[in-house]
Amino acid sequence: MRIADAASIEDLARLARKRLPRIVFDYLEGGSEDEVTLRANRTAFARVCLVPEVLTGHSRRDLRATLLGQQFALPVLIGPTGLSGIFWPDADVALARAAASVGAGFVLSTPANTAIERVAAACPGTIWFQLYPWGERAHWLRLIERAGACGVRTLIVTVDSLVAGKRERDLRNRFAHEVRYTPRAIWDGLTHPRWLATVWLRRGVPHFENISEFLPPGADARTLAEFTRARRNAGFSWSDLGWIREHWSGPLIVKGILTAADAARAADAGVNGVVVSNHGGRQLDGAQATLDALPAVAAKAGHALTVLVDGGIRRGSDVVKAIALGARGVLLGRATLYGLAAGGEAGVARALVILRDEIERVLALIGCATIADVSARHVEVAGAHTLRTRTGCGADE
Template sequence: MHSHRKLQPPSVVNIEDLRRLAKRRLPQVIWDYLEGGAEDEVTLRRNRAAFDRYHLLPRMVTGKGSRDLSITLFGQRLAAPFMIGPTGLNGIYVPDADLMLARAAAAAGVAFSLSAGSNNDIEAVARASAGPKFFQLYPWGGREVATRLLARAHTAGYCALMVTVDSLIPGNRERDVRNRFAHALHFSPRIVWDAATHPRWVVSTWFARGMPRFENLAEFLPPGSDAYALAAYTRAQRNPFYSWEDVAWLRSQWAGPLVVKGILTADDTRLAASHGADAVVVSNHGGRSLDGLPATLDMLPSVAAAAGGMPVLVDSGFRRGSDIVKALALGARGVLLGRAPLYGVAAAGEAGASRALEILLQETDRVMGLLGVDSVDALGHQHVGLQPA
């Protein structure tokens, strides 16, 4: 299913339709990696439940018949108030998924964030897409690894650096533990049978490429290191001692905008700003790191109030244009999309990723029109409220 025509209504009208198609195509072990969260998945559910607790408040007969959905971020004009956020190991859904996502973002006029844990490397993604690109860094391997990755990202033309600080210790994703999935497949009779009952994935992904490698990290291991060696390297390179002084060091090494991803409190927002951040992302890692955290939408207003004009982005759980508009009204400059475009690429490759962005653009435009606003900047707290308890 790779024809864009087949992804139009009535077959695919929302992100949930893409989610169902992705679930049908992927083996259970791969689906669990995409869909799952940490431990009891309380944070995962809270992220979605929060959107239901906030209602929208329209103003009627405003005469605002057309809308401008664009935003300016770090001096760049983007066509919509959302972007594709950084996600790793995307090649497990379809080969070259990172390239597909980057091209879909560029075609839609939105930014793309490449994860350090991508399966297409920094340079390949830069060649594939002329759109605005961020590079996301995990604090792996100490400063020597960071120095090399930052140099490559700068040379390749990435316009901003995003450092993720909320997964310095790996989350306990019990679905993956049961599947023995640790950024690599470990085969068992159940896993083999699972794969065999999903022939489209087997033919298009596993037979085509096999286990995808973390290509950005290949230079730090001996030549020819396979996907399993690289996966083991990522697990061994976590740095639980990472500190705000390390963030300040990153600021000294990177000339462009620096974004700190994984912030949930006003205090950490102020610390990020004082150590050189140009923006923060309110994030709980999509519920995949620490279970029991609050929904990002609930924490967004206090972070935005503490930011002092610094751009605040937000992620985790966004599936609808109305979700995006609620976040904008609560103080976000923009939204990072994680699973939503992954459902698209897992369902139908680049056409699926493009369809996900198209759906969210259309929904966001419609919601803004029904609210009676003609621009993202016109949205504010007057357009959103909490449902009575």
């Protein structure tokens, strides 16, 4: 199948799986421990039914959304992902340019493989920066000053990764921000010649251009892995977040919130938004699915904070369900990484166009003209822990 023929995100996932060595695909796909939360993120969407209103007389759809003062053509940003250069050369630029091509946003990760300055210069769209509070405050300050100097207005601080998740696929594969040359890894690479030729032989080990200045000269992925193991800052706290608030004048978002109580603390700390996220099931296995956590967070903090959500979004209908349950917008993780791994910028753009078309179609089918028209009356949720309950809509509980 060619990229242009991919009809769904799942089609792109199949292409990505074919092109990537198993070890690399496992890094993209995997979650922590038993991957219960990884699966729960997806099944939560299946428990939510869409409730159509017919004959509303709207013949046009408008997907635009304003998030923290910035306008997007659709309520979607590509979320931060580190080490994307292992999937495609110049991956961060490919992701950012594809996002700009459809008017979506892009969030550059701290351990991206392309410096924020290079991404900003190559991309005409809206870029946000995601900070991992690794190392010392001087490091955080340096990174956010660089981001600000590139025109980034919105900063996301990820707070669910103060220790590394136990990703057992990566442990078995001996993959930790680095590939070790075991016989299995070598065979895996040799049997995926398209990946080997475009990524590994052409570019070699991806470097970490945002943080390379904090690492010893010539540092590669292995050095980064050691740095993050030793300097992850497990003790990072609300007072550290308050310090970042003092040093960042633009909108500030905390990513990795799952409870109304923590959302309220975030609001008290002066942040402007939260991403309801469990890191795509890659950190705390057993944590609640994000779609299940969303309504309580939105109910508690929706007036004070811009609430975004990520985790398991693979369909336009997932985006609409998230908005109906209180999100103002969504972040994508694997959905656009599948596109990236399948075909670089063209693959990412295909993923975004698929999702945009699906969102538009769903809006039409539920009788909405705009994203702002979508509300809680457009969903029914099976299960006790939800806004409204009704069984019998294909729930998998």
